[in-house]
Amino acid sequence: MKKCILILTLSVVLVIGISFTALGYQEAPQLAELVQAGKLPPLEERLPKEPLIVKPIEGIGIYGGIWRRGFTGIKDFHAFGRQVYDPMLRWPRDPRDPVQPGLAKEWEWSDGGKTLTLHLREGLRWSDGYPFTTKDITFWWYDIELNTKITPAPHAEWVIDGKPMELEVVDDYTIKLKFAKPNGLAETVGLAFHGNQWPLGFERFGFFAPRHYLEQYHPTYNKAVDYSVFEEKVFDYNTERPVMTAWQISEWGPGATRLVAKRNPYYWKVDPAGNQLPYIDELVLTLFEETEALNLRAIEGGFDMQFRRISLSNYPAFQLNKDRYGYRIFLWPDAVPSKLNYYFNQSIEDDGLRNIFQNPKFRQAMSVAIDRKEINEVSYLGLGVPRAFTVVPDSPYFEPDLEQLYAQHDPALANQLLDEIGLKKGSDGFRTRPDGSRIEITVEGMDWDKATLDEMELVVAAWNDVGVRTKMNTMSREIYWTRACSNEVQVATWTESRAIDPMVDPIWVFPFDERSWMAPAYGTWYKSEGKLGKEPPVYFKEIMALYDQYKVTVDPDKQKEIAKKLIRTHAENVFVIGTVGMTPNVVVVNNDFRNVPETFTTDWIYMAPGTLDPCHFYFNR
Numbered sequence: 001m002k003k004c005i006l007i008l009t010l011s012v013v014l015v016i017g018i019s020f021t022a023l024g025y026q027e028a029p030q031l032a033e034l035v036q037a038g039k040l041p042p043l044e045e046r047l048p049k050e051p052l053i054v055k056p057i058e059g060i061g062i063y064g065g066i067w068r069r070g071f072t073g074i075k076d077f078h079a080f081g082r083q084v085y086d087p088m089l090r091w092p093r094d095p096r097d098p099v100q101p102g103l104a105k106e107w108e109w110s111d112g113g114k115t116l117t118l119h120l121r122e123g124l125r126w127s128d129g130y131p132f133t134t135k136d137i138t139f140w141w142y143d144i145e146l147n148t149k150i151t152p153a154p155h156a157e158w159v160i161d162g163k164p165m166e167l168e169v170v171d172d173y174t175i176k177l178k179f180a181k182p183n184g185l186a187e188t189v190g191l192a193f194h195g196n197q198w199p200l201g202f203e204r205f206g207f208f209a210p211r212h213y214l215e216q217y218h219p220t221y222n223k224a225v226d227y228s229v230f231e232e233k234v235f236d237y238n239t240e241r242p243v244m245t246a247w248q249i250s251e252w253g254p255g256a257t258r259l260v261a262k263r264n265p266y267y268w269k270v271d272p273a274g275n276q277l278p279y280i281d282e283l284v285l286t287l288f289e290e291t292e293a294l295n296l297r298a299i300e301g302g303f304d305m306q307f308r309r310i311s312l313s314n315y316p317a318f319q320l321n322k323d324r325y326g327y328r329i330f331l332w333p334d335a336v337p338s339k340l341n342y343y344f345n346q347s348i349e350d351d352g353l354r355n356i357f358q359n360p361k362f363r364q365a366m367s368v369a370i371d372r373k374e375i376n377e378v379s380y381l382g383l384g385v386p387r388a389f390t391v392v393p394d395s396p397y398f399e400p401d402l403e404q405l406y407a408q409h410d411p412a413l414a415n416q417l418l419d420e421i422g423l424k425k426g427s428d429g430f431r432t433r434p435d436g437s438r439i440e441i442t443v444e445g446m447d448w449d450k451a452t453l454d455e456m457e458l459v460v461a462a463w464n465d466v467g468v469r470t471k472m473n474t475m476s477r478e479i480y481w482t483r484a485c486s487n488e489v490q491v492a493t494w495t496e497s498r499a500i501d502p503m504v505d506p507i508w509v510f511p512f513d514e515r516s517w518m519a520p521a522y523g524t525w526y527k528s529e530g531k532l533g534k535e536p537p538v539y540f541k542e543i544m545a546l547y548d549q550y551k552v553t554v555d556p557d558k559q560k561e562i563a564k565k566l567i568r569t570h571a572e573n574v575f576v577i578g579t580v581g582m583t584p585n586v587v588v589v590n591n592d593f594r595n596v597p598e599t600f601t602t603d604w605i606y607m608a609p610g611t612l613d614p615c616h617f618y619f620n621r
Contacts, residue, residue, distance in 0.1 A: 024043075024044065024274070025043050025044065025047060025051075025270060025274045025275070025276055026043075026273070026274055026275045026276065027043045027275075027276045028063040028064075028263065028276070028279075028281070029063060029064075030263075030281065031043070031263075031265050031276075034265070040265055041129070043276060046125060046129070046265060046266045046276075047123065047266075047268060047270070047276065048121040048122060048123035048124045048125075048268050049121070049122045049123045050105055050121050050122070051121070051268055051269055051270045051276075052101065052102070052105075052121070052268060052269045052270075053269070053270055053271070053272055054269050054270070054271055054277060054613045054615065054616045055272065056271060056272070056595055056616060057595045057596070057597050057612065057616075058594050058595050059594070059595070060271055060272070060273050060275065061271065061275075061279040061594065061595060061616060061617075061618030062279060062618050062619065062620065062621070063275075063279050063281075063618075064279070064280070064281055064619065064621075065279075065280050065281060065618070065619035065621070066280070066281060066282045066283075066284055067280050067282070067283045067284070067304050067305065067593075067617070068284055068286070068302060068303050068304045069083075069283060069284070069285045069286070069303055069304070069305075069306050070285060070286050070287075070288050070294040070297060070298065070302070070303060070306065070309065071259070071285045071286075071287065071288070071294075071308075071309070072287070072288055072289070072290075072291060072294065072309060073287060073289075074237065075202065076308075076309075077200075077201030077202060077236065077237075078201065078308070078604070079285055079308050079309070080249070080259060080261065080283065080285055081200060081201055081236065081607075082308075082604075082607045082608060082609060082610050083246075083247075083283065083609070083610065083614045084243075084245035084246055084247060084261075084610070084614070085196070085607040085610025085611065085614075086102065086103070086196065086197075086244050086245045086246070087102050087103070087191060087192060087193075087194075087195030087196045087207065088102050088103050088104050088118065088191040088192075088195035088196075088207050088208070089101065089102045089104055089107070089187060089191040089192045089195055090102040090192060090611065091192045091193070091606045091607065091610075091611050092611065093611050093612060093613075094394070095394045095395060095396060095500045095501065095601070095603075095606065096394065096395075096396045098556060099187050099188060099191070099192050102191075102192075102195070103120060103121065103124060103132070103208075103244065103268075104118045104119060104120055104121075104191070105119055105120070105121045106119045107119065107187075109554050111178075112182060113181075113182025113183065113184075113552070113553075113554035113555075114178065114179050114180070114181060114182055114183070115176055115177070115178050115179070116176070116177040116179075116183070116186050116187075117170075117174065117175070117176045117177075118174070118175050118176075118177070118191075119173060119174055120132070120133070120134065120172075120173040120174070120175075121173075121268060122173050124244070124268055125266040125268075126210055126212075126213075126242035126243070126244060126266065127242045127243045127244070127245075127248045127264040127265070127266055127267075128213070128242040128266075129266055130210070130212045130213075130242065131172070132208075132244060133172040133173065134169050134170075134171070134172055134173065134174070134175040135172070135211050136208040136209060136210060136211050137167070137175055137207065137208050138167055138169060138175075138211075139208075139209055139211035139214070139215070140198050140206060140207060140208050140209045141165075141167055143218055143220055144198055144206075144209060144234075145158070145198075146164065147220075149219075149227055150227065150230070150231075151204070155190075155194060155205060156185075157183070157185040157186060157189040157190040157194065158186075158190060160179040160180045160181045160183050160552075161180040161181050162180075163179075163180040165177050165178060165179050165183075166178040181552050182552045182553065182554050183551075183552070183554065184550055184551045184552055184553045184554055184559055185504075185551055186554075187554075188501065188503070188504055189504050189505075190207070191207060193504055193605055194206065194207065195207040197209060197210075197236075197243060197244060197245070198234065199234060199235065199236070200236065201236050208244075209234065210241065210242045212242075213233075213240075213241065213242050214230070214233060214234055217229050217230045217232075217233040217234075218230050236249070237249060237252050237259075239251065239252060239253075243264060244264075244268070245264060245267075246263065246264055246267050246269075246277060246278040246614070246615035247261035247262060247263055247264060247278065247282070247283050248261060248262060248263075248264050249261045250262045256287070257286070257287045258284055258285060258286050258287060259283075259284070259285040259287070260282060260283070260284050260285075261282065261283040261285075262281065262282050263278055263280070263281055263282070264278075267615065269613075269615055271616060277613075277615040277616055278614075278615035278616070278617075279615070279616060279617065279618035279619075280617060280618060280619070286302075291309050291311065294309050294310075295309070295310060295311050295314050298310055298318075298588050299314065299317050299318055299321050299325075300321070300325055301321075301324075301325025301326060301327055301590075303588055303590075304589075304590040304592075304593045304619075305587070305588065305589050305590065305593050305596060305617065306587075306588055307332060307585040307586060307587040307588070307602070307609075310585065310586045310587070310588060311586070312380065312381065312383065312451075312583060312584065312585075312586055313381075313451065314586065315329075315331075315381060315383070315586050316381075318586060318588065326590065326591045326592075327588050327589060327590050327591060328588075328589045328590075328591060329586060329587065329588065329589075330587040330589060330596075330597075330598050330599075330600075331383065331584035331585070331586065331587070332584055332585045332587050332599070332600045332601065332602050332608075333385075333392070333582035333583070333584050333585075333601050333602070334497075334582060334583060334584065334585055334601070334602050334603070335392050335394070335395075335497060335498075335499045335500045335582075335601050335602060335603035335606070336392075336495065336496065336497050336499060336581050336582060336583065337387070337389045337390055337391065337392065337496060337499040337508075337576075337578050337581045338387070338389050338496065338576075338577075338578025338579050338580060338581040339379075339380065339384060339452070339455070339495055339579070339580050339581060339583045340445075340448075340452055340455050340456065340493055340494070340495060340579060340580075341389060341493060341494055341495070341496045341508070341576050341577065341578055341579075342366075342443065342459065342491055342492075342493055342576070342577040342578075342579075343491065343492040343493070343494070343517035343518045343575075343576055343577075344357040344362070344363055344366070344490075344491055344518065344577075345357060345487065345489060345490055345491065345492065345517065345518065345519065345520070346358045346518055346519040346522070346540075347487055347511070347519040347520060347521035347522045347533075347534055347536070348487065348490055349487065350490075352433050352434075352435065352437070353439075353441070353490060355434075356421070356423070356433065356439070358537070359421050360573050360574060361417045361418075361420060361421050362417070362418070362421055362423075363573070363574040363575075363577065364406045364417055364574055365413070365414040365415075365416075365417035365418045365466065366414070366463060366466075366468070366577060367388070367406040367407065367574050367577045368406055368407075368408055368409065368410040368411075368413050368414045368417075369409075369410075369411055369414035369462045369463055369465070369466045370409065370458075370459055370462050370577070370579055371409045371458070371462060372386030372387070372407060372409065372579050372580055373386050373409065374458060375455050375458050375459075375579050375580050376580045378454055378455070378458065379451040379452065379454045379455045379458075379580070380451065380580055380583050383583060383584050384580035384581060384582060384583040384584075385580065385581055385582040385583075386407065386579070386580050387403050387404065387407055387578060387580070387581050387582070388402065388403060388404060388405045388406060388407040388571060388574075388578055389496075389508070389570075389571070389574075389576040389577060389578030389581075390402045390403060390405075390499075390567060390570070390571045390578075391499045391500065391502065391567055392499045392500060392581070392582055392601060394500060394601040395499060395500045395501065396501070396560060396563075397501075397502075397560065397563045397564050397567045399564065399567070399568065402567070402568065402571040402572075405571050405572065405574075406574055407578075411462075411465065411466055414466045415466050415467070418431060418466060418467065418468070421434075422434040423439060423467070423468070425467045429467055430464075430467050430468070430469045431467040431468055431469075438469065439468060439469065440469040440470070440471070441463075441468065441469070441470050441471075441490050441491055442470070442471050442472070442473055442489075442490050442491065443456065443459070443460055443470060443471070443472045443473070443490075443491040443493060444472070444473050444474070444475070444480060444483065444484070444489045444490070444491065444492060444493065445472070445473075445474050445480065445492070445493035445494075446474060446475070446476070446477050446480050446493075447474050447475065447476060447477075448474065452495075453474070455579065455580075456472050456474075456493065457472070459579065460472050470491075484517050484520065485514040485515060485517075485520055486514075486520070487520045487521040487524075489517065492517035494517065496508050496576070497603060497604055497605065498603075498605060499581070499603070500601070500603045500605065500606055501605065501606075502563075502567070503547075503550060503559070503563050503566075504605055505605070506547060506566070507523075508570075508575075508576050509543075509547070509566050509567065509570050509575075510540060510543040510544060510547065510566070510570065510575070511523035511525075511526055511536060511540055511544075512526060512527070512547075513526065513527040514527070514533075518575045518576055519536065519540065520533075521533045521534040522534055522535075522536035522540055526544050539573075543566065543569060543570075546562060546565060546566055546569075547562075547566060549562055550562045550563060550566070582601075585602050590619075592619045592620050592621050593617060593618075593619060593620075594617070594618055594619070594620045595612075595613075595616050595617050595618060596609075596612070596617060597612065600612065
């Protein structure tokens with residue numbers, strides 16, 4: 001079935017087609033001047049035959065302006081990277097919709113889900129004017145993804161049944177991806193999430209790269225260079241590297257205090273009136289060494305639109321200053337099922353604790369012992385949502401009855417459940433294991449901020465109140481992460497995401513790998529196909545088998561059915577305990593900055609705000 005998603009209704013598309021034919025496309029004045037001076041080809045020669053039409057959130061925009069933002073350094077790449085989300089296929093604006101066209105205008109499955117054919121937009125060009133073709137995909141695959149000196153092993157979405165995919169080039173604009181079995185992760189993980197220009201900062205994933213530019217720096221084609229040169233030239237901060245995004249970095253280097261990105265004259269999207277995007281001329285990101293200084297600049301109206309690195313604790317200050325400095329404040333809920341999560345390690349080495357942690361009634365008891373409303377007020381200004389750990393309402397897998405499952409504050413029920421599983425209270429008010437020995441657990445975490453530490457203390461107190469002796473221990477991220485992934489932590493904590501489409505990386509749904517801290521040793525077993533880790537109990541094996549079905553299903557309806565079953569099983573078994581989720585991002589938006597919605601759910605896997613098409617943001621001046 002061909003998946004060509006129409007962005008506008010047919011009638012509107014017909015009208016647009018007539019206007020484009022009769023009136024031609026329009027471009028930014030600064031580009032028109034370059035065309036007139038003979039320094040740039042006419043717009044019709046720079047656009048593909050079928051540009052992607054971006055539907056406005058508010059209306060047709062106006063050209064011009066500099067978008068002011070802030071970031072904290074080279075490792076804060078996504079402060080820029082998420083504004084230029086332009087992969088092969090796209091996540092939709094509404095997460096409940098299917099994957100959308102991107103650089104590929106359409107695609108279809110054949111051979112029972114083992115072959116995926118991509119049709120690129122004919123006439124696409126890199127920012128330097130060179131044609132974008134299937135050669136840029138094959139270069140990425142053979143010379144980057146399969147080159148062990150660059151990529152240790154190909155990403156999992158491209159390896160099915162132990163066999164890497166094969167590519168068949170039909171022509172410059174058509175390519176077939178062939179797999180050993182049906183590949184249910186190709187569209188979402190491979191092309192919408194990882195389908196960008198390689199390497200996307202430090203993420204080191206992608207689906208294409210500018211062959212015409214990079215071959216000269218690749219040791220396979222130029223024996224005079226080594227891989228350090230290639231890494232320097234392929235990196236996103238290289239101002240010479242051609243891009244397919246709305247803006248290209250034009251100013252950055254050692255000692256720089258700002259990053260500047262200028263419009264791409266060959267950008268391949270237009271608005272419904274035929275205006276080439278982007279509207280905004282430049283992005284300027286000012287470097288801040290501390291987030292406190294960045295927030296102060298934002299409070300004083302120094303940014304035009306930003307939520308990254310903006311602290312929720314400063315929300316009152318933003319409200320006090322918004323009229324004075326001329327900006328709006330939106331609260332966009334984050335697709336975080338819980339700001340802090342609690343994982344009882346069901347693969348812990350201690351046999352006694354493992355048996356207790358594997359009992360669903362124990363996890364249910366520890367969940368209802370928590371006062372989530374108190375946590376919300378104390379730690380999150382009352383702006384979060386007290387809830388169980390499950391996907392957020394914007395997820396296509398959301399089911400309302402799961403959001404409050406075992407999330408009520410009911411210490412009496414907690415005590416009842418703990419009594420039922422044989423954890424008896426002693427005269428000191430604390431419980432013992434079924435064998436009569438004292439039960440004592442340790443909750444571990446990072447050196448969190450004050451709000452998160454306050455929450456941990458409230459949870460620890462609640463568990464002590466129902467007789468489970470609990471203490472907490474925090475440490476540096478480096479030490480903690482290693483301990484948690486090595487199966488050494490009894491009760492782990494983390495700020496989790498992936499609550500729109502957790503199937504992309506299901507580390508909290510079941511023991512998927514060592515990051516699945518509800519049972520990291522079982523996750524290691526699954527990841528290594530039984531070679532490492534510990535063999536899990538039957539109930540986890542059944543869930544793993546269900547996800548294996550998801551991975552080899554290309555039917556979206558069948559995938560949705562499987563995903564919902566996985567999410568329900570996770571919630572009913574309380575594999576992870578959540579407290580307060582969907583804590584909002586504070587979004588600072590200049591009063592003149594338009595095409596930004598008041599409501600939107602952010603998610604890093606969906607590259608927020610990339611799905612809002614920042615190329616069509618504009619200044620109404």
